Amino acid sequence: MLDAPQARRARFITFEGGEGVGKSTQVKRLLHSLQQRSVSAIRTREPGGTPKAEAIRSFILQGRSESWGAGAEAVLFAAARYDHVSQLIAPNLRAGTWVLSDRFHDSTRAYQGLTGGVDVRLIEALERLALDGNTPDLTIMLDMEPEAAFRRVAERAIEDGLALTGDRFEKEELDWHKRLRQGFLAIARANPGRCIVLSAAQSEDALEAAIWEAVTTRFPELAGMSPA
Ligand code: T5A
Secondary structure: OHHHHHHHHOOOOEEOOOOOOOOOHHHHHHHHHHHOOOOOOOEEEEOOOHHHHHHHHHHHHHHOHHHHHHHHHHHHHHHHHHHHHHHHHHHHOOOOOOOEEEHHHHHHHHHHHHHHHHHHHHHHHHHHHOOOOOOOOOEEEEOHHHHHHHHHHEEEEEEEOOOOOOOOOOOOOOHHHHHHHHHHHHHHHOOOOOOEEOOOOOHHHHHHHHHHHHHHHHHHHHOOOOOO
């Protein structure tokens, strides 16, 4: 049984995984489930979440930093994260609001570190500066074959009537995305107390139920709350 102060503590939950695995979809669904139970909660994303971090997002995803190399891009992601944590995430957690983030520091570990080859000492030093102790309480890793996730992204582009141009990272080769997937799984194995891996190759409803089960198991204070 949790004591009262612990029961009231706002939680920080991150969603991670490769391109198109369904992170944004499930962040929205979890936010809805929390708000239905009158839990104060917000959703945000990385890179981005604050005006300055969104400016860095546009710069990177347009490919303008690509020629600078993965190390410089890791620094840019960390600069965006520093602003995001200090201006949005930490103040909300302090005020008792749960924060759900669509990607966070594990994306830098996986994309720039394990897949991009940036020295782990740089990744860890940037992480310490940017997070300033705000490590997620729970990280939900959504895992599936990159080929299947790409099909989803392509279908979404067709439905939206958009050309499938892809951002800076979506353009990488399939092999690169397979290594990325292994990188996320390695992070989860190394952090079993924080990370849970769920198959993203199930329906949106089934995955939502699996996430809710994982969240209520980790935070039992939610289990007794009925939706309004
Ligand atoms: N990056 C980011 C780094 O390199 N380092 C870093 O430190 C950080 C923070 C961000 C890019 O930046 C890189 C990683 C990324 O390349 P982004 O636009 O945020 O760019 O990229 P993604 O996170 O990949 O965003 P996507 O929108 O492409 O993927 P999502 O959020 O995983 O997927 P979602 O929910 O949008 O769903 C995709 C499609 O699939 C359908 C949805 O309706 C949608 O059409 N779908 C499902 N279909 C069937 N079954 C399900 N269960 C489904 N769930 C969703």
